[in-house]
Amino acid sequence: MFTGIIEATGHLSNITRLGDDYQVEVTSTELDFSDVHLGDSIATNGVCLTVVSFTEQSFKADVSLETINNTGFKHYAAGQTVNLEKAMLPTTRFGGHMVSGHVDAVSHVQSVYDNGRAKDVWISVPAELQKYFVKKGSVTVDGISLTVNDVTDGQIKLTIVPHTFAQTTLAKVRTGDAVNLEVDIIARYVENFVSQNSGSSGVDMSLLARSGYLKK
Structure with missing residues (x-):
């Protein structure tokens, strides 16, 4: 982990x-x-x-x-x-999010824009993974824990601060570059739990939607 x-x-x-x-x-x-x-x-x-x-x-x-x-x-x-x-230790500061190192897809950088001293990077998202992304949620790109700042149909936006650019391969990121994408593993567990227990536990997709956990 x-x-x-x-x-x-x-x-x-x-x-x-x-x-x-x-x-x-x-x-x-x-x-x-x-x-x-x-x-x-x-x-x-x-x-x-x-x-x-x-x-x-x-x-x-x-x-x-x-x-x-x-x-x-x-x-x-x-x-x-x-x-x-x-791999993380039990004593490690948990500065990012839970990353398994199991890549879900290879995606591509769609565009890169300056945003003050940071940069906004838009990355394509395969249709089958779109449901795992929410605004202000987490994603792993080439091993880097990042915050999803916007979600559109088929793309997510990441705002990369100067420190991350300086310390990772994102320093050379360009439109068209391929990147390894791993969705938040917690989203997968929630999906599996709901699909396996729908109707028996009282927790289903409708309840999650009404409670604000799903994007409408």
């Missing part, structure tokens, strides 16, 4: 094809590897990867065919800059 607060950036220093899947090496001079162990999880552009070996400035991880087909790893090449976050 992660928080979506990026600790460092790095780059894919090597990608080795092993049959149908990959083994990647991620190098970073910024990430603290002093407490990394074999089997640890490190979110890499929002994808939860398991450490299979490491040095003082790098780690290797296997990337399954499932991950390749459903994340940006399908298009990554050696040299790709990535956001990095080690």
